[in-house]
Amino acid sequence: MPTSDDYTRLGIIAAFFMIGMMGTRPLVPLFADEHGASAVEIGNIVSMFPFLSLIFAVQIGKIIDRIGSKQPILFSALVAALSLMIPAVTSHIIGIIVSQLIAGIANTAFVVASQSYAGHSSQPSERESNILKFSIGVAIGSFLGPLIGGALADIFTTASAFFILSFIGVLSVFFVVALTPYQMEEKQNQKVRSSIY
DSSP, X not given: OOOHHHHHHHHHHHHHHXXXXXXXXXXXXXXXXXXXXXXXXXXXXXXXXXXXXXXXXXXXXXXXXXXXXXXXXXXXXXXXXXXXXXXXXXXXXXXXXXXXHHHHHHHHHHHHHHHHHHHOOSSGGGHHHHHHHHHHHHHHXXXXXXXXXXXXXXXXXXXXXXXXXXXXXXXXXXXXXXXXXXOHHHHHHHHHHHHHO
């Protein structure tokens, strides 16, 4: 079963993940503008971030319910971080589009899996505290991300900022490895017992 340290670790994971992910949000229109995109094209590119999530969010939730949360958290954090490297590597408008599509769906998978993990506790009274730890991590990362992203783009280049933020996102993966996976069998048995009694 996950311990209190696991839920604290989840908050740290969320902070690093969101610094990387949210740090790129102001960089997307900057990168697109630098590569000659019009205002309409920039709007379309930014809208790519939630596009796949609209289609696959329900399926993602079902997969997480079936296999647990740790693997989806690990996979989505890694994929999201790597997707942020695409603009830095390609330095092309197509790269930012592909990056936004992948990052958007990975972001959704990460949030859904993390919320599922935070909500799973042997003591229902602890769930609120566990979810709070995750939410604080998200808030810290969402606040610091754009500040760091803008500063990096100003000091270096927009492409370099994407690369550095991607590396920050990768740091979250190392913390995910240490998470204790909860047992799906226990979760199912709890559901059976609650339905009997």
